[in-house]
Amino acid sequence: MMRLPKFDFHEPATLDEALQMMGEFGVRAKLIAGGTDLMVNMKHQLMSPEQVVSISRMDELKGLDTSNGMVRIGACFTVADLAESEEVGKKLGALRTGAKALGSPLIRNLATIGGNIGTARPAADLPPSLMAYGAKVVLKKRSGERAVSLNNFFKGPGLTELQPDEILTEIQIPTPPPHAGAGYINLGIRMAQDCNLVNVASFIAMDGPDGVITSARIVMGCVGPIHLRAPSAEKCLIGEKPSESLFAKAGDAATGDCTPIDDFRGAAAYKKAMTGVLTKRTLGIAHKEAVS
Amino acid sequence: MKKKLISLTINDKAYEVAVEPNQTLVDLLRYDLGLTGTKKGCELGDCGSCTVIMDGKPVNSCLVLAMQANGRHVTTIEGVETDEGLHPIQKSFVEKGAIQCGFCSSGMILSGKALLERNPNPDEADIRKAISGNLCRCTGYQKIVEAIKELGT
C-alpha cells in the first residue's frame, strides 16, 4: 500500500481565507487543486507538506470570461471543462486540443489548468499553447497581486516564479486577432495516459488573409528543463508569406533551438527530429485556422 | 494530524464518518465502510480500478482525499444495481462476456455508465475514449466496448 505523509488538511471557504493561510504557513504548506500531481508526488514521498490547503471548490477560481478582448480562465477550471468548452474551442483551439490530450477522462475530471501550470513539468500539455497565445498568470498574495507572462514563469522542472505565499488565481489570454491561428500537437507512445515525448504549439498572426506573417510564437515541450521558445524558427517566419516550404524551414530551425536529452522515453536525436516535424505541422494547423 | 468528521452521500445513503487528513477516498470506501467493490490497483491514477462517480463525474478515488469528498455525492459499483436487480449495463457486461477476472469491471462499468448518461448513443471511438483511463489485462477491451455499445439507443 502506498502511504501518504502526515499532514493537516484545510479547506478554506474563500480565496481571502486561503491567502491568509498560505501567508501563515509559507513553505510548510502545499495547495491542492485536482490533486492529480500532488497526490502522486506525496505517495512517492517526493513532497511531504505539513499542511495541505484545498482550493478546488472555490467558485471564484472557476470562472470563464471571454469579454473585452481577453479570455480569463480561473485557476481551478478543470481540464475536462476546457476540453468540452465550445467557447474555448472557438477562440483558443490549440488550448482545447491540449486539454483533450491530457491524461484520461478520469484524470481530466479532477485536473485543473492552474495545477498543470503550477506543477511546472516540461512535458505538461497546456503550457505550450498558453505560451504561444501570449498568456499571463495572475499571482495573488495577502498584500497584493501581480501578473506574470507565462514566458517568464517557469524556472526549471518543478520550479516557478510562485512564492510560497502566493496563489495562481487566473490565466489571462489575449483573444487572437483576425488572421491569426494556433496549432498544438503532442507526440506520445499511446493515445491516452502517457507522458509526452515531444509537444509543440505554434501561433502565427498575419496582416491580412493573403498577407505576410507579422508575429510568431513557437513553444516546444519535453526538449529542455522548461518549455522552450524557438527564437530562430520564429525569426525565419516574420515578414514572409506562409507556405509549406517556409514551415519546413522553420521546422529545421526549431531543431537547433531545442536541447533534448536521451532518456527512457526516447533518444535525443529522435526528439530533435520530431520537434522539427511537429513545428512544421502545428504551423500548418495555425495557418489553416488563420485563413478560415 | 487530527481526524475530522465529514458527511457525504454514498449510493444515496447519508454517511457521517471521522477520517484522517491523509486518508484517500478509496481507503475510506474499502477499509472503513466495507465497500470493497471499488478496487485498488496502482494507487497512482494509472489503472482506473478505483473509479467512482463523484458529483456526476467519474474520477480516480485513489487521487481524492477523503476530506475532499466532504459534502459530495459518490456512486460506487454497489450503488449501480437497482430494485429490479442488476443494472442493464451490468447485465450487458455479463451477457457479452466483458468480465473475466473482474478486477477492472467496477471501474469499466462506472466509466461506461457515466458515458451513457452524457451520450446515450456513443460510437466505438467515443466508448474507447471514455474507458481510456481504465486498464483491463484480460479481455482485450473488445467485449467491453461491445457491452457498452449494446446499450446505445
Ligand SMILES: Cc1cc2nc3c(=O)[nH]c(=O)nc-3n(C[C@H](O)[C@H](O)[C@H](O)COP(=O)(O)OP(=O)(O)OC[C@H]3O[C@@H](n4cnc5c(N)ncnc54)[C@H](O)[C@@H]3O)c2cc1C
Ligand atoms: C495518470 C495520470 C496521467 C496524467 N497525464 C497527463 C498528461 O497527459 N498531460 C499532462 O500535462 N499532465 C498529465 N498528468 C499530470 C496532471 O494530471 C496535470 O498536471 C494536472 O493538470 C494537474 O492539475 P491538478 O489540479 O490535479 O494539480 P494538483 O496536483 O492539485 O497541483 C499540482 C501542483 O500545482 C500546485 N498548484 C495547484 N493549483 C495551484 C494554484 N492555483 N496556485 C498555485 N499553485 C497551485 C500544487 O501545490 C501542486 O504543487 C497526469 C497525471 C496522472 C496521475
Ligand code: FES
Ligand atoms: S488504483 Fe486508482 S487509478 Fe489505479
Ligand code: FES
Ligand atoms: S477482466 Fe480482468 S482486468 Fe479486466
